[in-house]
Amino acid sequence: MTMIQKFLTRIKPVKAPCAADIAGESSLALRINALSVKYGDYQALRNASLVAYPNQILALVGPSGCGKSSLLSCINRMTDGVKDCHVGGEILLNGENVLADNYPVDALRKCVGMVFQQPNPFPLSIRENICFPLKDHGMKSGIEREAKLEQVLRQTGLWEETKDRLDANALQLSGGQQQRLCIARALALDPKILLLDEPCSALDPISTEKIEQLIVELKATVTVVMVTHNLSQARRIADQVAVCWVDSHSGYVVECNQTEDIFDSSSHPITQAYCMGRAG
Numbered sequence: 001m002t003m004i005q006k007f008l009t010r011i012k013p014v015k016a017p018c019a020a021d022i023a024g025e026s027s028l029a030l031r032i033n034a035l036s037v038k039y040g041d042y043q044a045l046r047n048a049s050l051v052a053y054p055n056q057i058l059a060l061v062g063p064s065g066c067g068k069s070s071l072l073s074c075i076n077r078m079t080d081g082v083k084d085c086h087v088g089g090e091i092l093l094n095g096e097n098v099l100a101d102n103y104p105v106d107a108l109r110k111c112v113g114m115v116f117q118q119p120n121p122f123p124l125s126i127r128e129n130i131c132f133p134l135k136d137h138g139m140k141s142g143i144e145r146e147a148k149l150e151q152v153l154r155q156t157g158l159w160e161e162t163k164d165r166l167d168a169n170a171l172q173l174s175g176g177q178q179q180r181l182c183i184a185r186a187l188a189l190d191p192k193i194l195l196l197d198e199p200c201s202a203l204d205p206i207s208t209e210k211i212e213q214l215i216v217e218l219k220a221t222v223t224v225v226m227v228t229h230n231l232s233q234a235r236r237i238a239d240q241v242a243v244c245w246v247d248s249h250s251g252y253v254v255e256c257n258q259t260e261d262i263f264d265s266s267s268h269p270i271t272q273a274y275c276m277g278r279a280g
């Protein structure tokens with residue numbers, strides 16, 4: 001551990017000014033209140049609060065192990081399937097707590113799509129990657145499914161690249177194309193929120209640039225919450241940034257604010273040090 005990291009771990013987490021405190025409910029896509037995540041006895045995340053605004057990109061940044069992916073996975077309840085994982089607090093979507101026992105998880109996963117670090121298309125054709133989930137969610141008409149297929153492939157810039165080989169196995173696509181197909185698959189269900197967990201970390205710089213452009217374009221239709229280790233990427237494309245940190249006890253959100261405030265004028269020492277590359 002470097003000197004600066006040692007110094008920062010001794011700073012008591014302060015209640016930094018946070019957009020979550022002042023935003024009106026109707027202007028929000030998502031509000032997270034006092035979220036905590038435990039794996040068995042280990043508290044991975046404590047008391048995390050933040051907000052996401054409609055049609056904006058919120059980036060979660062912070063060092064490895066501070067709970068970014070855990071936080072993201074709670075939003076569409078992927079944590080339900082993790083053994084000994086206990087989630088507390090509130091995640092409000094349209095004013096309803098999605099963590100409530102009686103919240104319909106299928107409907108939640110349709111409304112909140114997720115894309116992971118490693119592209120994970122189904123080992124099926126390009127067409128089936130999009131059309132199977134649509135059928136599964138009740139779209140009976142083949143004509144409607146084909147129309148949706150074309151729409152999301154166009155939206156993700158894949159149509160021209162794949163229209164002549166829609167029945168080829170998706171695993172034959174390049175890594176960057178596979179990731180865009182995974183984003184297309186999530187978009188096909190018309191989500192309101194798209195969760196992206198380090199979507200570019202397995203990609204080369206050119207594929208990364210294409211995905212970044214795509215994410216910015218997607219703001220027209222969805223709210224994006226993304227985890228990234230790449231601070232330059234957060235600065236380039238995010239509207240809001242939540243800085244997360246971990247000390248000896250667990251991970252927590254240091255502050256959540258507009259991107260320029262985080263990078264240019266934050267008064268929090270952890271944000272200053274992390275975003276200037278001196279710690280983490």
Ligand SMILES: Nc1ncnc2c1ncn2[C@@H]1O[C@H](COP(=O)(O)OP(=O)(O)OP(=O)(O)O)[C@@H](O)[C@H]1O
Pocket residue numbers: 039042044062063064065066067068069070071082251
């Ligand atoms: N399924 C699990 N069981 C037990 N511990 C877990 C599990 N998933 C995550 N953890 C622990 O919780 C903490 C937070 O992990 P998480 O993956 O959320 O952090 P992160 O900030 O996303 O890290 P990274 O940037 O390295 O992906 C880590 O200490 C991790 O080891």
